[in-house]
Amino acid sequence: MSRRRAPGFFQRFGGDLSGSSAVEFAIIAPVIVLIYFGLAEFCQAYMAQRRMGHATSQVADIVAQYQTVNATLVDNTFALGGIVLAPFSDSTLSLRVTSITRGTDGVARVVWSRGNGTLGKRAGVVTVPAGLIANGENIIMSEGTYAYTSPLGQVLPGTRTFSHTYWLRPRLVNAIPCNDC
Secondary structure, three states: OOOOOOOOHHHHHHHOOOOHHHHHHHHHHHHHHHHHHHHHHHHHHHHHHHHHHHHHHHHHHHHHOOOOEOHHHHHHHHHHHHHHHOOOOOOOEEEEEEEEEEOOOOOEEEEEEEEOOOOOOOOOEOOOOOOOOOOOOEEEEEEEEEEEEOOOOOOOOOEEEEEEEEEEOOOOOOOOOEOOO
16 A cells, blocks of 8 residues: 655645735836836936927027027027927026038138037037038027936936037028127
């Protein structure tokens, strides 16, 4: 007569499948939560970057529509850039508008410039992309930077700096003067 032995604790534990779904979920849940927060942070950063680029292009577009500008008008245009950035804070948004003329010698020089935040006035010679303007022509350059800090800071810790540059031709005149810029 052979006698069967009762299964040991470890044999019973290894064969028991009740609760395996809960264990699997406990292993996978932190990864899923990390992916979710990572996507949320990435989407927020992407939206801030897009809005900053849009604000920079709007500043260039508005200035390019005038026949003449002054410092107050340019500063008010910078304020509109901050509104475009909403709902993000505009405290780290810096914008600069520069009028550039390419001389008969083929060198592009700053005619006037006005900036806010960390972007001050630009002076001297500017590198303009090839073929953008010919000798004697003028162009408006708008530059923007934005220091973005994620509100969660889990997946994107620290500060990311976004920047854009836009080039637009004056629409109504060959060159837009600014006497007090």
